[in-house]
Amino acid sequence: MRVIRGGAAQGTEIAALQFTNSGNAPCALGDYPQVTLLRDRQPIGTPSEPQAGSSPRTVQLAPGETAQSLLRDYSTCQAPLSDNARVTVPGETQHAIRPAEMRACTLRVGPLSKQ
Numbered sequence: 001m002r003v004i005r006g007g008a009a010q011g012t013e014i015a016a017l018q019f020t021n022s023g024n025a026p027c028a029l030g031d032y033p034q035v036t037l038l039r040d041r042q043p044i045g046t047p048s049e050p051q052a053g054s055s056p057r058t059v060q061l062a063p064g065e066t067a068q069s070l071l072r073d074y075s076t077c078q079a080p081l082s083d084n085a086r087v088t089v090p091g092e093t094q095h096a097i098r099p100a101e102m103r104a105c106t107l108r109v110g111p112l113s114k115q
Contacts, residue, residue, distance in 0.1 A: 003071075003085055003098040013073040013102050017087055017109070021061040029112055030058035031091040033069050037082035037104045038097065044080055045104025052108070056090075059112045070110040075103035 006014035017035070021027050035048040048071065050056070059067040069090070085100035090112060 001096045003100045011076045015071045017069045020066040026062050029090045031056045032109050033090045034088040036086045038084040048107035048109045051110045054111050057111045066115040067112045069112050072108045073102045074106040077105040079104040
């Protein structure tokens with residue numbers, strides 16, 4: 001799992017959430033990932049919600065394949081910046097903490113797509 005910082009436009013920051021099948025068998029990811037921003041290991045802001053108007057997708061991944069979801073932070077508030085993000089795998093309870101600096105305003109995640 002990786003969080004890759006993307007571009008920014010006025011009031012919006014974007015990051016890619018990438019999930020790679022590192023196993024030896026195919027796997028399926030469904031639903032949306034969930035992201036909670038952290039600062040000094042403590043949650044800040046509210047957890048992400050699905051992007052309005054989108055529908056979740058199930059993605060089949062062969063070993064070595066990657067799926068991606070876009071994370072948008074509508075950063076129009078003066079919330080603190082995160083130093084990490086706790087990302088929960090779509091449709092699972094497993095999570096990982098990855099470096100990510102974003103403002104803890106309004107987080108929206110898009111549906112999964114294959115890379």
